[in-house]
Amino acid sequence: MGAGPIPSSGLSPRLRLAAAGYRFRESLFQFPALIVLGGLVLAEVAALVDEAVGGERLPFTVTMNSNAATWLLSTVAGATITTAGVVFSMTVVSLQLASSQFSPRVMRSFVRDRLSQLVIGLLVATFVFCVLTLRHIDGDAASAAPSVSMTVALVLVVATVLLIIAHLNHLAGRLQVGEVVRAIFDEGEHTIRDLERQVARERPADRVPETGGSVLTVSATRAGWVTQAPGDAMLYVVPEHAVVRLETRTGAYIHRGEPLATLRLPPGTDEDRVLVDVRAAVEVSDVRTMQQDVDFALRQLVDIGLRALSPAVNDPTTAVEAILRVAGLMRQVLAADLPAAAIEGPGGRYLLRPWSLTHEEYVAHAFDQLRQTAGSQTQVAAALLRALRMLRQYARESDRPEHLPALERQLRMVIDSVRDRDDLHPTDRDRLLAMADDATDPADHSPDLRPGTEAPEHRRP
Numbered sequence: 001m002g003a004g005p006i007p008s009s010g011l012s013p014r015l016r017l018a019a020a021g022y023r024f025r026e027s028l029f030q031f032p033a034l035i036v037l038g039g040l041v042l043a044e045v046a047a048l049v050d051e052a053v054g055g056e057r058l059p060f061t062v063t064m065n066s067n068a069a070t071w072l073l074s075t076v077a078g079a080t081i082t083t084a085g086v087v088f089s090m091t092v093v094s095l096q097l098a099s100s101q102f103s104p105r106v107m108r109s110f111v112r113d114r115l116s117q118l119v120i121g122l123l124v125a126t127f128v129f130c131v132l133t134l135r136h137i138d139g140d141a142a143s144a145a146p147s148v149s150m151t152v153a154l155v156l157v158v159a160t161v162l163l164i165i166a167h168l169n170h171l172a173g174r175l176q177v178g179e180v181v182r183a184i185f186d187e188g189e190h191t192i193r194d195l196e197r198q199v200a201r202e203r204p205a206d207r208v209p210e211t212g213g214s215v216l217t218v219s220a221t222r223a224g225w226v227t228q229a230p231g232d233a234m235l236y237v238v239p240e241h242a243v244v245r246l247e248t249r250t251g252a253y254i255h256r257g258e259p260l261a262t263l264r265l266p267p268g269t270d271e272d273r274v275l276v277d278v279r280a281a282v283e284v285s286d287v288r289t290m291q292q293d294v295d296f297a298l299r300q301l302v303d304i305g306l307r308a309l310s311p312a313v314n315d316p317t318t319a320v321e322a323i324l325r326v327a328g329l330m331r332q333v334l335a336a337d338l339p340a341a342a343i344e345g346p347g348g349r350y351l352l353r354p355w356s357l358t359h360e361e362y363v364a365h366a367f368d369q370l371r372q373t374a375g376s377q378t379q380v381a382a383a384l385l386r387a388l389r390m391l392r393q394y395a396r397e398s399d400r401p402e403h404l405p406a407l408e409r410q411l412r413m414v415i416d417s418v419r420d421r422d423d424l425h426p427t428d429r430d431r432l433l434a435m436a437d438d439a440t441d442p443a444d445h446s447p448d449l450r451p452g453t454e455a456p457e458h459r460r461p
Contacts, residue, residue: 015228018228019228019283019291022289025112025114026108026111027111028111028117031117032118032121034121035121035122039122039125040128042125042152044132046152047136047149050146050148058148061151062154063145064145064150065145066138066140066143069137070134072150074130076126076130077126080127080130080160081127083160084120084123084124084127087119087120087167088120091110094174094175095107097175098110098180102177103303105288105296105303106180109180109184109187118163122156122160123164126157126160133149177304177318177321181322181325184300184301185297185328188290188294188301192332194292195292195294195338196336198230199336199338201232202231202339203343203345204340204343204344205340205342205343206342208243208342208352209350213267215263216263216265216274217259217261217263218260218261218262218278219256219257219258219260220255220257220260220279221256222256222284223255223284224284224285225253225284225286226249226250226254226283227289228250228282228283229246229248229250230292231353232345234261235343235345235349235351236281238263238278238349239269239274240266240347240349241347241348242274242350243263243264243349243351243352244349244350245261245263246260246261246282246354247355248261248282248355249356250291250293251292295357297329298326298329299365301322301325301329302322302326302365302366302370304322305319305370306369306373308322309370309375316379317379319370319374319380319383322370323383323384324383326366326367327387327390327391330363330366330387333359334363334394334395334398335400338356338358338359339353340353341356359402359403360405363403363407364406370384371384374417376421378424378428378432382431382432382435384414385411385432385435388411395407418433419433
């Protein structure tokens with residue numbers, strides 16, 4: 001992990017750069033603004049090339065008189081800025097639909113869609129290019145227009161039209177629930193892989209020695225969501241033989257003035273410097289992100305399932321799809337080694353993370369609310385039973401018996417809910433209870449298939 005601490009001046013920019021990159025992806029302004037800036041530069045470069053070649057016609061360029069060029073550029077400029085407003089309106093409408101139909105938290109996946117940002121940016125960039133190129137058109141109607149600039153303008157027009165068509169097709173697909181949950185699932189997968197790489201670099205500590213010196217409490221200077229709290233960063237900013245206890249976790253909300261961390265420092269430590277450095281090692285943002293927060297992926301998928309089960313929506317099929325994605329993500333969480341509660345760094349430094357989520361807490365966050373809200377929807381109860389049965393079987397096969405109690409508890413509570421419901425037909429109740437005890441392949445959707453029995457003839461390979 002290194003031989004010594006990294007200066008705080010180099011640490012805080014690292015976290016801030018990661019946060020800035022994440023915000024850049026979720027901005028409808030920054031990436032389009034860069035494209036517009038590129039259009040401005042392209043207009044000036046094309047004008048310089050036209051000036052350099054004089055009236056000579058270059059290969060693969062178009063020629064037209066100034067009158068036609070002025071008309072074309074004016075028409076394109078007016079059309080593109082109008083279309084940009086329409087595309088932006090469509091994006092806002094899609095955000096409203098996603099918020100009302102799925103969950104307000106899934107809006108971020110629509111905002112960060114690169115194709116939408118590219119189309120908006122290219123439309124405005126084409127407008128800027130045409131307006132700036134109009135300055136270089138000669139007022140004489142019979143004179144030739146700058147060929148390079150007009151060729152670039154036509155290329156931008158064709159590219160913009162194709163991208164608008166692609167955007168419409170893409171937007172129609174993005175509004176499908178399957179695409180929404182897939183995008184959340186993929187980002188959750190990426191976060192889990194990052195978490196596993198982080199855990200692989202850490203060295204768990206079996207015992208934390210008692211140290212003398214002073215005790216320093218670091219309080220938060222702002223309220224918000226803890227989005228980054230890397231263990232290696234925390235260990236590097238404290239002096240040797242120091243013990244840091246993180247009083248929060250990634251994904252938690254912290255209020256200004258609440259304890260962020262508690263430190264046991266060796267004698268002679270510059271406490272003021274440590275105070276600044278530890279605060280710089282934890283990123284607190286206004287909105288919750290998925291940078292190091294696997295639980296936020298589960299939260300979004302669960303929210304989609306809960307919204308689908310609400311009386312206003314009443315869409316159990318969407319709830320089932322959300323449960324399937326939750327189960328897929330939980331399969332990877334159960335297989336992953338989560339950050340240890342105590343890790344050791346170079347120079348006798350120790351970091352304690354008592355509030356980090358455990359596998360059992362992830363199981364509860366994934367299934368508690370969905371189980372409690374399933375109500376009389378037998379289709380949703382069946383999906384929960386199949387998902388929990390699959391995870392239980394996976395825990396056994398992957399030699400993770402420590403996860404079984406939490407999964408068995410969820411499975412038992414679903415079964416108890418089924419048994420206690422008076423509004424269920426006895427046949428439906430028996431089918432669900434049999435599904436919970438089924439020892440066949442969890443992927444099999446036939447509750448009638450039992451060990452030792454053959455599959456129906458139409459399902460045989």
